[in-house]
Amino acid sequence: MANFNKSRFGSRPGPPTKKKSYKGGGGKKKNVARRAPKAPLTPKPVNYEETGMEAAYLKELVDTETPVVVVLSSGERLRGVVRYYDRDVFSLGPADGGPKLFLRKSGIRYLYEE
Template sequence: MVNRRMFRPGFPDVKEPSAPRPPHNGPVPSKKPAPPEVTHAENFYWVKQMQSHTPMAVVLEDGEVLRGTVEWYDRDCIKLTRQGSPNLLIFKRVIKYVYKDGEESAQGGDE
């Protein structure tokens, strides 16, 4: 029987010390900010407002102001509970901004 030898060289034969690379002097890439879904900042804010039953004012894109407390939220909408008026399910895409009710006078706003 004939001994057959492999044509591939062994690992120690291939591994040669490589020359050190010169340092890279190009622009340093900036770190991309994390997407909002990953930071959980929005979740923290809504949970805090729900637990403390903070009166909120929701300003819609058309300028309408809705007042009430946030009962629950999800990725696309919030449920605003109002006293003496029907509760509302508001899509987040139509919300211009949200603030705590009573803060507009403290900030000098005229709403």
């Protein structure tokens, strides 16, 4: 009588059984979520109104009455002393004794001390 429980490849017919791998990395692998590579750190844009440095510098110019040169967006240069400042404008007392000038900060290219 034929033996139906045995096949020519092993004792049980059916799908192959898993064989142990002997190539290292043994043990169960933990579920470790793969992370996307971190983007390089870029500095956040600085809002100069929030730092307070502009206000501190202008206050120092007012207190010390330091002569400054203001270069406007048009290229014109004005000399004088900073008398007053706020968020949008500041007042320049010209060195030649003329009336105070109120200058919008948006119209100024830069200023420097003399």
